[in-house]
Amino acid sequence: MKQLPIMQVLPDLKKILSVSTAAVLIAEPGAGKTTGTPPAFLDEPWMAGKTILMLEPRRLAARSAAVYMAACLGEQVGQTVGYRMRMDSKVSRHTRITVVTEGVLTRMLQSDPSLGDVGLVIFDEFHERSLHADLGLALALEAQSVLREDLRILIMSATLDAERVSALLGGAAIVDCPGRTFPVETIYAPAGNDATLEQSAASAVRRALAEQPGDVLVFLPGEREIRRTERELAGGSLPAGTILRPLYGQLPQAQQDAAVAAAVPGQRKVVLATSIAETSLTIEGVRTVIDTGLRRTQVFSPRTGMPRLTTVPVSKASADQRRGRAGRTAPGACYRLWSREEHARLPEDNVPEMLETDLAQLALELALWGVRDPAALPWLDPPPAAPYAQGTAFCCASSA
Known part of the structure; x- marks a missing residue:
């Protein structure tokens, strides 16, 4: 250390x-x-x-x-x-x-x-x-x-x-x-219009295995896309000794540990991950990142009064975090499955969860804390008034 x-x-x-x-x-x-x-x-x-x-x-x-x-x-x-x-x-x-x-x-x-x-x-x-x-x-x-x-x-x-x-x-x-990162080459590789997400990701994995050394980390929006990409790769030709490792939050601990651990000598590992691998985690052996440029988030719908999961583009900050995974232990490469022009249009940062999710849980926690008006507490971004009011109403209705 x-x-x-x-x-x-x-x-x-x-x-x-x-x-x-x-x-x-x-x-x-x-x-x-x-x-x-x-x-x-x-x-x-x-x-x-x-x-x-x-x-x-x-x-x-x-x-x-x-x-x-x-x-x-x-x-x-x-x-x-x-x-x-x-x-x-x-x-x-x-x-x-x-x-x-x-x-x-x-x-x-x-x-x-x-x-x-x-x-x-x-x-x-x-x-x-x-x-x-x-x-x-x-x-x-x-x-x-x-x-x-x-x-x-x-x-x-x-x-x-x-x-x-x-x-x-x-x-x-x-x-x-300052950090301790190695140079990472950024390669823009937009997917074809007719290709599905899993086809594009699998194609990029095969390209990376042919062009780059070491293990590969692929960022996908969720478990469903991870499993589809896993099937796409398993059904095609991969170099001998290539192993596929999924990595997402609901995966059993033993399988998460296997994805993070270094591959055994003679093997190359392809980790198919959600944003769980974006920060605070070094995955041993990774020299290449493939980024689909998507993430899954929960967004509150004022019309229905319910949250829903939606897939949205990552921000530039998140894309840079993902790219950096390739340079933690040695020089690496990052394949972005979008164009330079599309990258310029990405938002600078992800929207704070406070500003887009259901606030019923927040309203309940503040009630337990003894706070009726969230303005009484210090916030970087205060809870939006309308969603918070709906969250409070939901809590009151649930406890009635």
Whole structure:
């Protein structure tokens, strides 16, 4: 871990958090922020008798980060470093760093608003702007201002509007850290008009296996497209020794671990993944990324009053995150299945979940917190009035 770029800025970060209660860390891919930052604060004077919570948006990333940090300490996960997520937990009375997923952080705040034994809350990959991350930050900031003026909050991301976040944190200091990535060649390879998504993805995989070394990571919008692409590849000719590994959130843990692990000598791995592989995760052996340029998201429909899953183009920020997966361990290549002209028209960032999803769950959580008007809490993007009103009405109707 000593060679990670994050080590260059940790002294500055420690100094900032020794005299203030908030900071923003912008660390490029490969800097080692996720696994290098939390252990660095364990011996700080203000951490005496306290623990660290780190929020990870995705279960696989949360578990992987905890396992890696524990291994760096020469321990098993569940000792100094553990994790907590829905239906899975590895912590003990000795645990001082707990990596949690988003719903877990919300539950912890609701059950103990002061987070009495916590000295530092880290929000990792905050640029993903999930509803629970925005809610968790709003609740943590209120807890800090009302109950725990000594509670430290650290926001971490590779791509984020740092100035906006700093302002929300009361003018918190911003620390920039370079990454450790290798050059990645970008190849625009638009799919043919008559080809299905799985046909285009499978064709790009065969091309990449012929043109590039190492393993291949393919970004697809969801499980359905992953399974169709898997069938398309399995039904055609692939080089000897090629293995196909799906990777998505609902996959059993053993299969997720197999997708992340390095291929055995003599084999080449093709990982068919959703956005789960976009950040905070290094998949061993990947030298090539194939990006279909699509992601699946939940959008609230005011007409029906219900959320629906829809497939939309990725943002430029997400495309850059995906591209960077090819340069984590060696020079690589990224095949984008769209044109340069189409790339120029992509949105700069993904829309925060707060602005496009059903807010009934948010309304319920705020009611449990004792807040009737969301304007009473600090938000990076406040809940939109109309969807929030509908969410509140739904909660009232459900409890009637």
